[in-house]
Amino acid sequence: MKVEIISTVAELTEVVRGLKKSGRTIGVVPTMGALHEGHLSLARASREDNDDTIATIFLNPAQFSPQEDLSRYPRTLEKDIERLADEGVGYVFAPSNEEVYPNDFTTSVTPPAVARRLEGEFRPAHFGGVVTVVLKLLNMTCADVAYFGQKDYQQGTVIRQMVRDLNVPTEVRVCPIIRDQDGLALSSRNVFLSTEQRAVALSLNKTLLHVEAQIKAGQRDGFEVVTEMRQMLIDSGVERIDYAMIANPDSLEMADPIVLPAVALIAAYVGETRLLDNRVFTEG
Amino acid sequence: MKVEIISTVAELTEVVRGLKKSGRTIGVVPTMGALHEGHLSLARASREDNDDTIATIFLNPAQFSPQEDLSRYPRTLEKDIERLADEGVGYVFAPSNEEVYPNDFTTSVTPPAVARRLEGEFRPAHFGGVVTVVLKLLNMTCADVAYFGQKDYQQGTVIRQMVRDLNVPTEVRVCPIIRDQDGLALSSRNVFLSTEQRAVALSLNKTLLHVEAQIKAGQRDGFEVVTEMRQMLIDSGVERIDYAMIANPDSLEMADPIVLPAVALIAAYVGETRLLDNRVFTEG
Numbered sequence: 001m002k003v004e005i006i007s008t009v010a011e012l013t014e015v016v017r018g019l020k021k022s023g024r025t026i027g028v029v030p031t032m033g034a035l036h037e038g039h040l041s042l043a044r045a046s047r048e049d050n051d052d053t054i055a056t057i058f059l060n061p062a063q064f065s066p067q068e069d070l071s072r073y074p075r076t077l078e079k080d081i082e083r084l085a086d087e088g089v090g091y092v093f094a095p096s097n098e099e100v101y102p103n104d105f106t107t108s109v110t111p112p113a114v115a116r117r118l119e120g121e122f123r124p125a126h127f128g129g130v131v132t133v134v135l136k137l138l139n140m141t142c143a144d145v146a147y148f149g150q151k152d153y154q155q156g157t158v159i160r161q162m163v164r165d166l167n168v169p170t171e172v173r174v175c176p177i178i179r180d181q182d183g184l185a186l187s188s189r190n191v192f193l194s195t196e197q198r199a200v201a202l203s204l205n206k207t208l209l210h211v212e213a214q215i216k217a218g219q220r221d222g223f224e225v226v227t228e229m230r231q232m233l234i235d236s237g238v239e240r241i242d243y244a245m246i247a248n249p250d251s252l253e254m255a256d257p258i259v260l261p262a263v264a265l266i267a268a269y270v271g272e273t274r275l276l277d278n279r280v281f282t283e284g
Numbered sequence: 285m286k287v288e289i290i291s292t293v294a295e296l297t298e299v300v301r302g303l304k305k306s307g308r309t310i311g312v313v314p315t316m317g318a319l320h321e322g323h324l325s326l327a328r329a330s331r332e333d334n335d336d337t338i339a340t341i342f343l344n345p346a347q348f349s350p351q352e353d354l355s356r357y358p359r360t361l362e363k364d365i366e367r368l369a370d371e372g373v374g375y376v377f378a379p380s381n382e383e384v385y386p387n388d389f390t391t392s393v394t395p396p397a398v399a400r401r402l403e404g405e406f407r408p409a410h411f412g413g414v415v416t417v418v419l420k421l422l423n424m425t426c427a428d429v430a431y432f433g434q435k436d437y438q439q440g441t442v443i444r445q446m447v448r449d450l451n452v453p454t455e456v457r458v459c460p461i462i463r464d465q466d467g468l469a470l471s472s473r474n475v476f477l478s479t480e481q482r483a484v485a486l487s488l489n490k491t492l493l494h495v496e497a498q499i500k501a502g503q504r505d506g507f508e509v510v511t512e513m514r515q516m517l518i519d520s521g522v523e524r525i526d527y528a529m530i531a532n533p534d535s536l537e538m539a540d541p542i543v544l545p546a547v548a549l550i551a552a553y554v555g556e557t558r559l560l561d562n563r564v565f566t567e568g
Binding site: 006007021093104105106114131136139140142161162166 | 453
């Protein structure tokens with residue numbers, strides 16, 4: 001498989017201009033590298049929907065706070081490129097920090113209100129960093145469609161609203177969570193889990209499946225559901241819960257009583273590793 | 285002349301998609317209406333450079349503070365459209381506030397650092413409103429080139445930096461100030477000036493011409509130049525000076541000593557009317 005590796009914005013602009021001139025549609029798959037099957041499923045979706053696919057690999061410092069795990073975040077660039085090439089991705093954009101944030105860079109995007117909830121309470125600067133870099137990447141790639149994973153549920157919601165608010169001419173598609181056979185949602189951070197921790201981590205998915213069963217059985221008391229979620233996680237050995245919530249899928253306001261569609265979301269620590277998972281419940 | 289009037293974002297998106305599909309280049313001329321020869325010169329520049337031109341007419345409330353003159357800002361929509369049609373502009377986008385800022389709109393752009401100087405000191409929220417609406421308009425129109433007047437010098441600098449920082453695939457062109465025969469820089473707000481006030485208003489241009497003569501004669505003391513500028517304006521009857529400055533043309537930091545190129549900028553009130561003017565000085 002032939003893949004073109006692009007490392008500067010100038011090269012990327014050149015490539016994109018060429019593709020656009022020939023009327024080709026472009027899909028972009030923004031990633032921070034350390035790719036797993038979840039990312040590759042986005043690449044496949046993009047390949048299916050568009051003439052060309054650009055995967056971006058950029059570990060965006062602006063979305064990590066100084067206390068967070070930027071420095072230990074897994075980096076597997078060679079392998080990432082190989083896997084994208086195997087998927088038939090034509091272009092990989094892997095810029096340096098300086099390419100994305102030149103010295104005199106000072107503009108930023110203030111994310112929509114929905115960014116203040118959940119992740120926003122625990123990582124207040126996170127979504128500012130996300131929407132700014134995503135807007136830059138959408139602009140650089142002139143993408144017709146951009147692909148994100150549902151594992152970062154709120155991220156999808158925030159980006160979709162940002163794109164709508166700023167009239168960005170890119171369609172945002174959120175693709176289903178990919179799970180390991182044991183049910184653990186794929187994440188680049190899963191490599192940090194010991195065997196014991198991995199067993200604990202499974203409680204996120206199990207808790208969400210329990211919520212699903214409850215809702216199917218007619219449970220509509222959001223407060224009760226959330227209380228049970230927390231208890232299940234703690235009983236399973238989860239060390240710290242940032243949030244365990246059932247919410248409206250667009251506004252992410254707590255759903256109490258539960259009205260469908262709704263989404264249950266969890267952010268919790270297993271050891272030092274912060275994990276996310278979620279599940280959407282629709283009617284019928 | 286045939287001009288298509290567009291009032292919704294959906295219609296505009298449709299039109300733009302059609303133009304882009306046929307590979308046509310698009311120039312955009314963003315205005316707040318109350319058009320004068322300055323705006324029309326931008327329309328002409330765009331017509332010359334691009335296959336199609338979209339002029340936008342939107343009196344953006346987000347760039348006015350509650351104390352400012354939004355409610356009395358001149359509105360001449362019918363006449364504006366006529367004049368744009370006479371210039372051969374193909375498309376006029378004149379949306380309502382609700383089209384630009386739907387109820388659930390909450391994202392915004394924080395302008396680059398250069399927005400904090402000069403205008404930013406006197407109109408702190410102004411450039412936030414400007415860059416957010418300009419980014420939206422550039423995205424809506426998928427413009428290849430966007431045209432702005434040099435009369436709003438700092439605006440051009442701020443927008444150029446925003447476009448660069450966010451990698452917006454639009455080129456920003458700033459066109460020369462158009463002046464009346466007496467030298468007054470054209471502005472939609474000039475209609476507010478009485479005959480007496482207009483005579484006072486001429487002191488802005490006269491002051492800038494004086495600075496030019498001084499610099500040509502070898503004056504390089506920025507502090508002296510600025511002191512003289514203020515004195516000239518006050519002596520001419522200007523009631524209030526927001527700023528009178530000689531600065532680096534990119535950073536807008538005060539130039540003292542004066543190094544060329546430099547720009548002299550004035551914002552001052554004549555009666556209730558706030559006027560802007562500036563002049564760029566290059567070597568030789």
